[in-house]
Amino acid sequence: MERFDAVDLIIAKRDGRELHRAEIDWLVDAFTRGFVADSQMSAFAMAVLLKGMTRAEIRDLTFAMIDSGERMTFTGLGKRTTDKHSTGGVGDKITLPLAPLVASFGVAVPQLSGRGLGHTGGTLDKLESIPGWRADVAPDAMIAQLQEVGAVICAAGAGLAPADKKLYALRDTTGTVEAIPLIASSIMSKKIAEGTAALVLDVKFGEGAFMKNFARATELARTMVDLGKDAGVATSALLTDMSVPLGLTIGNALEVRESVEVLAGGGPADVIELTLALAREMLSLAGLPDADPAAALADGRAMDTWRRMIVAQGGDPDAALPVAKETHVVRAEVSGVLTEQHALAFGIAGWRLGAGRARQEDSVVFGAGVELHAKPGDTVAAGDPLFTLHADDGSRFERALEAVDGAYTIAPEGTHFAPRKLIADRIS
Template sequence: MRAYELIRRKRDGEKLSAEELEWLVFSYLEGEVPDYQMAAWLMAVYFRGLDVEETAHLTGAMVRTGQLLDLSGIPGIKVDKHSTGGVGDKTTLVLAPWLAAAGLKVAKMSGRGLGHTGGTIDKLESIPGFRAELTVEDFLNQLEAVGVAITSQSYALVPADRKLYALRDVTATVESVPLIAASVMSKKLALRTDALVLDVKVGKGALAKDLKMARELASLMVDIGKRAGRKVRAVISDMEKPLGRAVGNALEVEEAIATLQGNGPEDLVELCLFLGSQLMELAGLAESEKEAREKLKRVWEEGRAWEKFKEWVKAQGGKVEAVENPSLLPQAPEELVIASPSAGFVEAVDALAIGEAARILGAGRERKEDPIDPAVGVILEAKVGDWVEEGAPLARLRVREKGVEEAKALVAQAFTLGNQPPPPKPLIYEVVS
């Protein structure tokens, strides 16, 4: 086979076979296909697309470039949850211990943040001592003993995805539905859980800017999962505005703690309940969404989810005293208030602008190798639908010295005020199964 022919055929809209896609992926990983040819092929896919079969074959080839993490030796039902990325999305920090306390085994590989979206690993590493890189042996032992284990992506699992994503990131081919689906699902299929729920974000702060793209991505990932014999559902949820009030690593850990203790923002609690109920149903621990929600609420109200969170943090080396007393989490030296220029109802809060502001302050990365500041970020004092008086705080910025003026301007511009309360918009749009 020749890379030139596969580039030309995909450029012309032709379908590639499983054997051709496997050859291309392995040849690129081994250095036989150079970056410039793979970049040309990725751009051809960006414009011409891949059908469902091609995407499934590409995903399978990527999985086979690395190890498979078999969890079948661990008793219990193993589950995973994945989000396509958003602003203020600390759902995993709340939901993983919550589900573990309800009787499931939560096994997850998570990533670091890039651009305006935060990464679960960065958030967890803002807890002093937390160890995000687990060996396979430690991961399996902790999953069995504690019921929840989250690790950063292993170099041994799906190495093709790591190399391909880095190339997509510098060739403007990230926003391709089949390439996103193959990237996400290759990591999910390499970790052999029994059930998977995908949280597909849609809106300004998400990869999918509109419902058409979100539905296409959700359907494609569900199809790939089912072809591989997995129980999988996708939930399409809102990312026009940030989730919760906190945006920034230690700030989001603090909000997750408050949520587990019963004091979290309404939208975060509802999303966790909805995603959790989907997994409880898929796993067979509840016969309906209503029954699943009731079981999860009981676990939450009895404090078992909060206790499981502390057990999980301790197991991965984190200082439990820092989560019991969040003032021991990283703290920024200065706080700035963004005041409302007039009285009115908050009609919109631009998630992308808030995420960019947090990144500029140091909470996120522009490049994968950039360091982050776990203490900085944005706290929303006003949410969509709230009435604010002139001069009242819209948001608070936790800052050091980096990017303060630019971040202030972005946060101020993110709020739209009006004379009438805005019509309610759904947090959950639909479930794709």
């Protein structure tokens, strides 16, 4: 590999020059092996934040990060593979009903997921609230489960895109998390390395999302779809509103319970809508454009696949889920129409109750979180429950209540309420 000087490349990007593939390949490889210092890569990340990258540079950066580690392959499965990635939000439990739903059509769904940090919940944390369920699945066991069950939700191995893991740790502490080229290459390097043939992206926008601004969320979605296509992965994206919590639950065991309700043919309308929309996208990209995921929810096929998926990873689908030791109900002080329910505030409340973690090494309280009893547009009477806080330690309620102070509004009865469109756009 041709050698370059890290300082020269930092200066080049600082001054807005487009880097060549050989330069990017060297920089990522040298950083991964420790020859480029963290301080230098931090400076490079800041230059990218300020100056941006061309599509070719983002593609080369993504492929260099893929090449820093292992690649998975599912070519021997005999099934087409399709995956979903969400940029994260409040109450976003969609992976739980979605993976078994799509797998019930004979498509393999290898869903490598992560843990939560801050106000956004992690899929693995949710599933670990099921007694016995384990997140770590060996590669051969993963293949066997995909063949027998069709779906696996598990932790990603350390060998996938190690350059991304190292760079992400720097971005988090240097004010460069928001750089779209770095976000896109981070997400897509792992997803492409996973080896799936098709990928659907749920890119969220609004105050409870990582991307607050719709235009920037659209730019991120377009960038990631282009990266997928450049790598030969059939890719599409839905842009979805995260200004209001998704569903009626925020917190690990609470969200598992709600996911099971969806698989049983019930559940909140917004969770059902997004689950079905993403399922249609995944099935279409997998070559089944006429598949009817709503029918698979209604006739129990998706639930059957869920139960087999949980059992395959050591879980008991019939076991009681953890329940918090303490609850606190907040009731409506006046009658009227609930018009606002800010996602970020309720996500922070769930985190303060113990449902999330401040550091990766922290543990979560599985039963903790927030249960909503009304959503924007609902009419409530004075004294009706609006939401219930769940925690093992009642002393946590005060700070959770501080988080949601002013985060919901009840307008006079008869006030016109225009609901937001959950799915704002599709990019393919």
